[in-house]
Amino acid sequence: MAEISDEDRQRVEFLRRISSSKHEFKKFSLEELKQLQELVEKKDYSHDKKAHKSKVKLLGKINVRIYELTEGRGIWG
Numbered sequence: 757m758a759e760i761s762d763e764d765r766q767r768v769e770f771l772r773r774i775s776s777s778k779h780e781f782k783k784f785s786l787e788e789l790k791q792l793q794e795l796v797e798k799k800d801y802s803h804d805k806k807a808h809k810s811k812v813k814l815l816g817k818i819n820v821r822i823y824e825l826t827e828g829r830g831i832w833g
Contacts, residue, residue, distance in 0.1 A: 770795065
């Protein structure tokens with residue numbers, strides 16, 4: 757059995773937090789979002805069409821949220 761890396765553990769923990777509540781995603785700090793973005797981008801889901809589609813969708817959400825936080829729009833959202 758393959759060893760689970762720290763990156764995999766962290767990615768799974770972030771994804772667990774996001775899926776636990778629809779409001780949890782908004783609580784992520786800018787640093788956490790950037791870290792999650794990097795971890796998700798690194799993971800190859802090309803063998804699973806559905807997972808790859810979810811990856812692309814999540815990366816889009818992350819990009820929007822990073823934009824909101826850096827442009828100050830997240831304050832009112």
